[in-house]
Amino acid sequence: xxxxxxxxxxxxxxxxxxxxxxxxxxxxxxxxxxxxxxxxxxxxxxxxxxxxxxxxxxxxxxxxxxxxxxxxxxxxxxxxxxxxxxxxxxxxxxxxxxxxxxxxxxxxxxxxxxxxxxxxxxxxxxxxxxxxxxxxxxxxxxxxxxxxxxxxxxxxxxxxxxxxxxxxxxxxxxxxxxxxxxxxxxxxxxxxxxxxxxxxxxxxxxxxxxxxxxxxxxxxxxxxxxxxxxxxxxxxxxxxxxxxxxxxxxxxxxxxxxxxxxxxxxxxxxxxxxxxxxxxxxxxxxxxxxxxxxxxxxxxxxxxxxxxxxxxxxxxxxxxxxxxxxxxxxxxxxxxxxxxxxxxxxxxxxxxxxxxxxxxxxxxxxxxxxxxxxxxxxxxxxxxxxxxxxxxxxxxxxxxxxxxxxxxxxxxxxxxxxxxxxxxxxxxxxxxxxxxxxxxxxxxxxxxxxxxxxxxxxxxxxxxxxxxxxxxxxxxxxxxxxxxxxxxxxxxxxxxxxxxxxxxxxxxxxxxxxxxxxxxxxxxxxxxxxxxxxxxxxxxxxxxxxxxxxxxxxxxxxxxxxxxxxxxxxxxxxxxxxxxxxxxxxxxxxxxxxxxxxxxxxxxxxxxxxxxxxxxxxxxxxxxxxxxxxxxxxxxxxxxxxxxxxxxxxxxxxxxxxxxxxxxxxxxxxxxxxxxxxxxxxxxxxxxxxxxxxxxxxxxxxxxxxxxxxxxxxxxxxxxxxxxxxxxxxxxxxxxxxxxxxxxxxxxxx
Amino acid sequence: xxxxxxxxxxxxxxxxxxxxxxxxxxxxxxxxxxxxxxxxxxxxxxxxxxxxxxxxxxxxxxxxxxxxxxxxxxxxxxxxx
Numbered sequence: 001x002x003x004x005x006x007x008x009x010x011x012x013x014x015x016x017x018x019x020x021x022x023x024x025x026x027x028x029x030x031x032x033x034x035x036x037x038x039x040x041x042x043x044x045x046x047x048x049x050x051x052x053x054x055x056x057x058x059x060x061x062x063x064x065x066x067x068x069x070x071x072x073x074x075x076x077x078x079x080x081x082x083x084x085x086x087x088x089x090x091x092x093x094x095x096x097x098x099x100x101x102x103x104x105x106x107x108x109x110x111x112x113x114x115x116x117x118x119x120x121x122x123x124x125x126x127x128x129x130x131x132x133x134x135x136x137x138x139x140x141x142x143x144x145x146x147x148x149x150x151x152x153x154x155x156x157x158x159x160x161x162x163x164x165x166x167x168x169x170x171x172x173x174x175x176x177x178x179x180x181x182x183x184x185x186x187x188x189x190x191x192x193x194x195x196x197x198x199x200x201x202x203x204x205x206x207x208x209x210x211x212x213x214x215x216x217x218x219x220x221x222x223x224x225x226x227x228x229x230x231x232x233x234x235x236x237x238x239x240x241x242x243x244x245x246x247x248x249x250x251x252x253x254x255x256x257x258x259x260x261x262x263x264x265x266x267x268x269x270x271x272x273x274x275x276x277x278x279x280x281x282x283x284x285x286x287x288x289x290x291x292x293x294x295x296x297x298x299x300x301x302x303x304x305x306x307x308x309x310x311x312x313x314x315x316x317x318x319x320x321x322x323x324x325x326x327x328x329x330x331x332x333x334x335x336x337x338x339x340x341x342x343x344x345x346x347x348x349x350x351x352x353x354x355x356x357x358x359x360x361x362x363x364x365x366x367x368x369x370x371x372x373x374x375x376x377x378x379x380x381x382x383x384x385x386x387x388x389x390x391x392x393x394x395x396x397x398x399x400x401x402x403x404x405x406x407x408x409x410x411x412x413x414x415x416x417x418x419x420x421x422x423x424x425x426x427x428x429x430x431x432x433x434x435x436x437x438x439x440x441x442x443x444x445x446x447x448x449x450x451x452x453x454x455x456x457x458x459x460x461x462x463x464x465x466x467x468x469x470x471x472x473x474x475x476x477x478x479x480x481x482x483x484x485x486x487x488x489x490x491x492x493x494x495x496x497x498x499x500x501x502x503x504x505x506x507x508x509x510x511x512x513x514x515x516x517x518x519x520x521x522x523x524x525x526x527x528x529x530x531x532x533x534x535x536x537x538x539x540x541x542x543x544x545x546x547x548x549x550x551x552x553x554x555x556x557x558x559x560x561x562x563x564x565x566x567x568x569x570x571x572x573x574x575x576x577x578x579x580x581x582x583x584x585x586x587x588x589x590x591x592x593x594x595x596x597x598x599x600x601x602x603x604x605x606x607x608x609x610x611x612x613x614x615x616x617x618x619x620x621x622x623x624x625x626x627x628x629x630x631x632x633x634x635x636x637x638x639x640x641x642x643x644x645x646x647x648x649x650x651x652x653x654x655x656x657x658x659x660x661x662x663x664x665x666x667x668x669x670x671x672x673x674x675x676x677x678x679x680x681x682x683x684x685x686x687x688x689x690x691x692x693x694x695x696x697x698x699x700x701x702x703x704x705x706x707x708x709x710x711x712x713x714x715x716x717x718x719x720x721x722x723x724x725x726x727x728x729x730x731x732x733x734x735x736x737x738x739x740x741x742x743x744x745x746x747x748x749x750x
Numbered sequence: 751x752x753x754x755x756x757x758x759x760x761x762x763x764x765x766x767x768x769x770x771x772x773x774x775x776x777x778x779x780x781x782x783x784x785x786x787x788x789x790x791x792x793x794x795x796x797x798x799x800x801x802x803x804x805x806x807x808x809x810x811x812x813x814x815x816x817x818x819x820x821x822x823x824x825x826x827x828x829x830x831x
Contacts, residue, residue, distance in 0.1 A: 114823065165761040177758035205831075262831025337826040368831040414755055414823035415802040455830045457809060520830020599806065699806075709831055 014561075015492040016702050017425050020499050023484045028256070029263040034227030034353040036212030036255040037287045039663030044214070045074055045115040047269075047276050047286035048122035048128055050295060052111055055138035055362040055667025056153065059104060059111065063130040068113060070128055072121030075279035077272065078112045079287030084242035093331035097270050097365050100148040103235035104332035105153060106362050107668045110268075115276040115284045116628045138362040138667040141326040142304050145171040145361045153330065153360050173332035173358040176340045178413055186319025186351025187717045190310025192391040196381045197306050198732045200716070201660035202299040202327060205369050206651065209258025210293045215273035216283040217362055223274045223650075224251045229477055230260040231517030235267055236509050242271040250274075253508040254478050260369030261651070265517045266296055294672035296368025299661060301326040302336045305380040315394045315402040317385075318351060320344050324377060329365040334358045335373030338453075342412035343377035345451040346422055346605065347403045352412055356747070362667050364587070368519060370648060371452040371709035373706030375655065375716050379734065382448035384715030388728070396447040396721075397430045400607070421631030421695030422605035425449070428629035428691045429607050437625060441616050442727025450713025454706035455520025456598035459602045460513030461530035463491060463538055464516045466588035469577025470501040475514030477527045481708050482640030487531050489636050490702065494535035496562030497576055513595050521706030524600030524636055525697075545586040546574050600699025604710040606630040609647065610718040614726040619742030621657055622724060623684075628714075629691040638692060644707045652715025654680045660735050752780055760824060763791040777801055777811045780822065786793045799824045 013334025027033040064076045079101045085092040100109045112129050116122035138146040139153070152169050160174035161167050187193060208229055217223040229235045232252040240247040257264065271285045278285040288297070306323040322343050326334035335357035343354050389399035404423050410416050427448070429435055439445060462474040473491050477483055484504035515527060546553040546564035550571050558567050565573035582682040583590050611625040628645050635641040658678040662670045671677045718733065723741065724730040729748045731740060751771045761765055766771070770787065774780035785792025801811035802823040808814055809827060816822070 161759045161762070175759075179758045204780065262829075265829070316762070335829065338828050341828075370831040372829055372831050413825060414757060415805040415807070415821070418805050447777050453807060453828060453830075455828070520828070597808075598775065599808070601807065650777070736754070 008369065013493055015489045015499050016634065016636050017638065018489065019637060020485065020489070022482065023488060023504055024479060028460055033256045033383055035209055036226065038216045039226050039255070039285065041214065041216060044283040044285055045117060045280055046119045046122050047113055047115045047273055047284045048119065048126055048274065049110055049292065050101065050126045051292070052109040052218050053109060054133055054135050055140070055219060056109050056136040057104045059100060059102060059134040059135060060134050061133040062112060064112060066130065067128040067467060070116035070121065070125045073114060073125045074117070074282060075276045076112060076125070077275045077279065079330040080276050080457040080586055081591070082242060082271070087241065087742050088401065090333065091241055093333070093365070094238060097331060098242050098277065103224070106364050108292070108364060108563045109273070109330070110296070113272040115280050118460055120584060123329065139171060140361055140363065140663055140667055142327055142359045142361070145359045146325060153362065157332070157360065171360045173328060173360060175282045176337050176342055176356040177354065179353040180349065180412065181351030182351050183319055183321055183351050187310045188443040189312065189318040191313040192388055193308065193310040194384050194387045194391065194565055195308035196384050196732050198379070198383065200303045200376050200379060200734045202302040202363060203655045204294060204299040205261035205263035207261060207263055208257030210288040210290060211268050212287040213269040213273045213296060214283060214285040215270065215277040217274055217277040221278065222249045224253065225270055225274065226253045226255050228255045228264060230257065230480060231512050231515065232478065233476060233509055234265065234517045235270055238267040239270040239274065241276060243477065243620060249509060251510050254505040254506055257478050257480055260480050261370050262519060265519050266298060266367050279739045289333050290674065291672035293638045294677065295669055296364055298329060298365050300369035300372065301328065301366050301376065301377045303327065307380040307384045307477055309388050311392055312603055313392050314539040315392055315399050315438070317347055317349060317403050320349055320352045322354045322381060325359050326373065327361045327363060328358050328365065329363045329432050329709060330360060331365045331483055334366055335368070337372030337708045339377035342451050343375040343381050344412040344735070346405060346449050348409055349412055354412065356599060371653065374408060374450060374452055374713045378448065378450045378713045379716035379720065382714065383720050383730070383732070384506070384612065384725070386446065386717070386721040397426050400449055401426050412740060417603065419695065419698055420603050420605060420692050421685060422449070424693045424695055425468065425605050425607040425629040425631055428693050429609050431625060432623050432627055432691060434611070434627040434689060435609055439611065442616055442726055443624065444612060444614070444722045446610045446718045446721025446723070446725060447607070448714035448717035449605065450710055452521070452604050452713060453708035454525065454601050454709070455522040456526050456601045457516040457520065457522055458597050459530045460525040461527060461534045461536040461597040462591065462593040463531065464574070465538060465580050467615060469496065469497065469575070469580045469582065470503065471495060473502055473504045473531055474512050475511045475531065477523045478509055478518045480518050481644055482637055483518065483523045483527065485640060486528060486636040490528050490532050491535050494532055494539065495576060496559065511513065521604065521708040522598070525601065525700055525704045525706050528636070528704060529598055529701060530594045530596055533594040534592040537594065538590060540690055541590060541592070542576060542579050545579055548586060600697065602633050602697030602700065602705035602709065604705050606710045606714055608714040610715070610722040612719065612722045612726060615747055619740070620737035621736065621741065623686055625686060625689070627689040627691070628694055629710060630707065630711055631695050631705060632702065632707045633695040633697040634703035635692045635695055636702060636704060641692055641707050643678040643692045645690045645711045648709070648711025649688045650685060651678050651717050652712045653685065654733060655718060656716045656719035656736055658735050658737060693725050752816050754780070754784065754822045757825070760791070760794070763788045765795060775797050775816055777814045777816065780816060795824050798827050800827050
C-alpha cells in the first residue's frame with residue numbers, strides 16, 4: 001500500500017496516542033449539539049406514520065380521504081405516492097420496507113404517513129385512515145419458516161446457492177457454505193467430540209437517539225434532508241433510489257448522532273419526509289417513538305445453530321462442523337454470510353464445514369449491528385470450544401493458543417492472514433491479574449475470543465490551512481465513536497501543530513467529497529488515511545513555499561515539528577503560522593483534498609474473560625469482573641479506544657443476559673420499550689477492564705486496524721461459559737435470563 | 751498467472767474444481783477468463799462479491815490490478831456495523 005511506504009508505524013509520536021478532550025464534548029454536555037430531532041424550520045410540519053398491526057397481511061385497500069380532510073392535515077402519502085419497486089432485488093426490498101405495497105410483512109411495517117400542523121393532529125389523522133387487511137398466517141422464527149408447511153412470505157423467493165435450484169419458492173433466501181479437508185476423517189481422529197445446539201433471539205442495537213429526519217422540498221423539485229445517520233452520502237443514495245430521483249436533487253446534512261452501532265446505516269423516515277414535504281409545500285419533521293424504533297427498525301438476527309467440534313487429547317482441533325440459520329426479517333439479507341466467515345476464523349483447521357441459511361420471517365428487516373453476525377456464530381463455536389478444552393483438561397487460553405491462527409495461516413474463509421495480533425490478545429488475558437483472581441461459591445469464569453474483518457471503503461478529506469496558522473479538517477464521516485478526535489490527532493501529527501489548533505468538521509453531501517458510511521470500523525483507518533495524505537500534500541506545499549523565500553529547491557527543505565527549515569540549517573526555521581500568514585504572496589490559499597478507496601485493512605481480534613456469580617435461588621447473574629484485550633493496531637486516542645472496547649462488551653453482556661424481542665402468538669412485539677427490553681445500565685455492570693494490544697497494521701500510516709466492532713463478538717460466549725462454570729450446567733439458549741437459568745438449575749439433568 | 755480458489759458456493763459453477771490458474775492482469779480480465787472457462791460464473795462473480803487478493807479483501811475490485819502469482823478468493827460482500 002502506497003500510504004505506508006514511507007512510514008514506520010513503530011516510530012514515536014507527539015500527538016498520536018495522546019488523550020486530548022474530545023472536540024465535540026463541550027457542545028454535547030451543554031446541550032448545544034443538534035441531533036436529528038432538534039431542528040426547527042419556519043412553517044415546519046410534524047409527520048407521523050401509520051404502521052401495520054399485523055405480522056403478515058394483504059393490503060386490500062387504503063382510504064385516506066377522511067384523514068386528508070381533518071384539521072391541520074397538509075399531506076398524506078401511501079405506497080401510491082412512490083414509484084413501483086424497481087432495480088436490483090436488494091433495492092426493491094428497501095423500497096418495500098420503507099413503504100409497504102401489496103402486503104404488510106411485519107408488525108410495524110409502514111402503511112401510510114401524514115404531515116400536519118401539530119403532532120396531535122397528525123396522530124389523529126392516522127386514526128382516520130381506513131385500511132382493509134386480509135390477515136395471513138405468519139412465521140416468526142427459522143424453525144417455523146423452514147418447515148415444509150410454512151406459509152411462504154415471498155412467492156418469488158427461490159433459494160440461491162443450491163444445486164440444482166429448487167423449483168418451488170420458500171422462505172430460505174440463500175445458502176452459504178465454506179469447507180475444507182475431510183470432515184469424517186477429522187472427527188475420526190478426535191479423542192473428544194462435543195456437539196451442541198444453540199438459539200439466539202433478535203436484539204436491538206439500543207441506540208439512545210431514535211431515528212429522526214427533516215425534509216424541506218422546494219418547488220424546483222429539490223430537497224434538503226437533515227437526518228441522524230451513520231452516513232449521509234448513503235442516505236442520499238438510498239433515499240433518492242426510493243423516490244426515483246437523481247441523487248443530485250437531494251442534499252443531506254448530517255445531524256449529530258446519538259448512537260448507531262450499524263442500525264443507522266439504513267433509511268426509514270427520509271423518503272417519507274421528502275414526499276410529505278413535497279406534497280405539502282412545507283418542511284416536515286418525523287421522529288420515531290421508542291416503540292417505533294423497536295417495531296420498525298432493524299435489530300440483528302435471531303438464529304439457530306448446531307456446532308460439533310472434535311479435538312485430540314493434546315488440544316489440537318481435528319474437525320469442526322457448524323450449521324446456522326439466521327432470521328433475516330421480512331426481506332433477505334441476514335448477516336449469516338459474515339457469521340459463516342468468522343465462525344472458525346480464529347483457529348487453524350484442516351477439516352471443517354460451515355453451512356449457513358438466510359431465512360425470511362415476519363419481523364422487521366434486520367440491520368447491521370457491530371460485527372454483524374459474528375457474535376452469534378462465535379457464541380456457538382466458543383461455547384463448544386470451552387467444553388472441548390475442559391474435556392481434554394486444558395486451560396481455555398492455552399487451548400485457544402494451541403490452535404490460534406497467526407500471520408500466513410489460511411483462514412477458514414479462504415485467504416491467508418496478514419500481520420495479526422490474536423495470540424497477543426490471548427497472552428494479554430493470561431498475564432492479567434483478573435485471570436487468576438480467586439472465585440467464590442456460585443461464581444464462574446468464562447473465556448472467549450472473536451474475529452472481525454474491519455473495512456476500508458471510500459473516503460475523502462479536505463484540509464484547509466487558515467491564515468492564523470490553524471487548520472480545518474473536513475470529512476464526510478459522521479462522528480459516532482470519536483472520529484473527530486482521531487482525525488485531529490493524525491492531522492496534528494502530520495502538520496506538527498497543536499491538536500487544539502485543528503478543527504475537525506463533518507460536512508454535508510455538497511460540501512465535501514464522497515464518504516461511505518461510518519461502519520465496519522473503517523473511519524479511523526480509511527478517512528484517517530485520507531486526512532494523513534491531504535496533510536502530506538499540504539506539508540509538501542508549505543516546504544515549496546518556504547523554499548521560494550530562500551531561493552532553494554523544495555527538496556532542500558525539511559518539515560520538523562510544524563516548521564520548514566533548510567536541511568543545511570542555513571536559514572532560521574519558518575513556522576506553519578508564518579507561512580499561512582503570507583499565503584497570498586506565495587501561491588494563494590493552502591488547501592488539499594485526498595480521496596481514495598482505502599486499502600490495507602487490518603483484521604481485528606479480541607479475547608475476553610468474564611467472572612460472574614449466579615444466585616442459585618433466583619437465577620440472577622451478577623457480573624463481578626470483566627476484562628477485554630483487543631488488538632487495535634495503534635490506538636490513536638486511547639480513551640476512545642477503551643470506550644469502544646467497553647461499549648462492545650456492555651452491549652454483548654446485555655445480549656447474553658437480558659435482551660430479546662418477545663412476540664405474542666399474533667406476531668406482535670410485547671416489549672417495545674426500555675422498561676421491558678432490558679439493556680444494561682451503569683449500575684448493572686462493573687468497570688470493564690481493558691488491555692489495548694498494539695500489533696501495528698503495517699499497511700496504515702499509523703498502524704491502525706479499527707476497533708469499533710470486534711469487541712462485541714466474544715461476550716455472548718464468555719458470559720455463557722462463565723454461567724456454565726458457575727451453575728455447573730450449560731444453557732444454550734440466549735438470553736441467560738434469571739427465569740431461564742433458574743429453570744435450568746431446577747430442571748436440568750446436566 | 752493468478753491462482754483462484756473457489757468457495758463451496760462457487761464450486762457448483764466449476765463442476766467441483768476448487769483451484770484454477772488463470773492468466774489475467776486485472777480482476778475484470780480474470781472474471782472474463784473465468785466465465786469462458788465456466789459459463790455463468792462471470793455473472794455470479796459480478797454481483798455482490800468482494801475479492802481477496804493476496805489476503806486483502808477489496809469491496810469493489812473490478813479494475814484492481816493483479817500482481818504476479820496473485821492468490822485470489824471471491825467472497826460475499828460484507829456489511830459492517
